[in-house]
Amino acid sequence: MKINVDPSKAEVAKRFSEYLEEEINKSTIFHVALSGGSTPKGVFDYMSENAKGTDWSKVHLYWGDERCVAPSDSESNYKMTVDHLLSKITIPKENIHRVFGEAEPESEAVRYAKVLDDNLPKELSLPQFDLVILGMGDDGHTASIFPHEIGLWDSTANCEVAIHPDSGQRRITVTGKIINNAKTVAFLVTGESKAEKVKTIIEKEAGHEAYPASLVAPTSDNLIWFLDADAAAGII
Numbered sequence: 573m574k575i576n577v578d579p580s581k582a583e584v585a586k587r588f589s590e591y592l593e594e595e596i597n598k599s600t601i602f603h604v605a606l607s608g609g610s611t612p613k614g615v616f617d618y619m620s621e622n623a624k625g626t627d628w629s630k631v632h633l634y635w636g637d638e639r640c641v642a643p644s645d646s647e648s649n650y651k652m653t654v655d656h657l658l659s660k661i662t663i664p665k666e667n668i669h670r671v672f673g674e675a676e677p678e679s680e681a682v683r684y685a686k687v688l689d690d691n692l693p694k695e696l697s698l699p700q701f702d703l704v705i706l707g708m709g710d711d712g713h714t715a716s717i718f719p720h721e722i723g724l725w726d727s728t729a730n731c732e733v734a735i736h737p738d739s740g741q742r743r744i745t746v747t748g749k750i751i752n753n754a755k756t757v758a759f760l761v762t763g764e765s766k767a768e769k770v771k772t773i774i775e776k777e778a779g780h781e782a783y784p785a786s787l788v789a790p791t792s793d794n795l796i797w798f799l800d801a802d803a804a805a806g807i808i
């Protein structure tokens with residue numbers, strides 16, 4: 573595990589963008605699972621303005637989770653990515669593998685699981701991302717696996733339908749076996765509201781097992797935390 577701490581959310585976005593651009597440019601093809609949330613939004617804004625040297629033709633974009641809404645819906649992680657990145661870069665449209673949030677959720681979870689099987693290289697006979705980008709909610713959820721449905725993490729399927737605990741919104745999420753099979757997992761976590769869970773999870777304090785984010789442990793051992801000072805307050 574590697575932990576980076578930067579003074580602000582903007583500097584986390586800068587550091588991660590520079591990391592991502594370097595990883596992409598040293599690859600021949602780069603399969604990455606994106607996350608929703610406010611932290612990745614800042615990364616996309618920074619990259620679209622500053623990472624002009626990124627060869628996006630090498631990049632295949634997937635989503636680690638997506639809300640079951642239309643791609644034009646303000647809740648859509650795909651829409652957020654279009655607004656903050658895809659509308660500002662040149663990337664072959666066949667490289668964009670969005671989740672069909674508008675589809676019937678159970679059938680979309682099956683379809684997207686096949687998209688991963690059909691497009692990703694295999695490691696231990698499982699689809700393997702070069703990079704999975706994750707956020708973490710205040711409740712310790714990651715992707716769209718929430719504490720009340722932590723059992724989804726161990727699903728034998730590549731993808732599952734999850735339900736947001738407060739809104740009841742359905743979501744498509746990749747499962748633990750996909751996340752932990754990635755070559756690298758990057759946790760982008762910012763804000764003081766995350767500090768307690770970050771400490772509990774990184775320091776494996778009592779009760780950490782209740783939080784899905786604590787289950788992220790890539791077989792490759794390549795787990796990198798990108799934190800701002802507020803989120804890292806409990807560990808520095």
Ligand SMILES: O=C(O)[C@H](O)[C@@H](O)[C@H](O)[C@H](O)COP(=O)(O)O
Binds near residue numbers: 607714
């Ligand atoms: O679809 C989503 O909402 C995200 O995938 C979710 O898991 C997010 O990463 C966390 O809620 C953290 O969000 P912030 O980066 O805004 O704190």
